[in-house]
Amino acid sequence: MTHAFDSLEFATAGEAVRFAAASRPVAIRLEGRNLVVRQDDADRLAAAGATFAYPHDHEGRIVTVPVN
Helix, strand or coil, rough: CCCCCCCCEECCHHHHHHHHHCCCCCEEEEEEEEEEEEEHHHHHHHHHHCCEEEEEECCCCCEEEEEC
């Protein structure tokens, strides 16, 4: 399955989460990559059935919330 969207890639999920928190897009982990995308792009990926996760900083620990 191919999806087209704009993203920024980060070396770690923590970096992606911190950038997303500061700029208000969302951090996602997709196919082993830590990305920051617009929320509407993440919503489209979810609606298309793409498997990814939302990483979050929970009290200093990165946890992921799976989608699909």
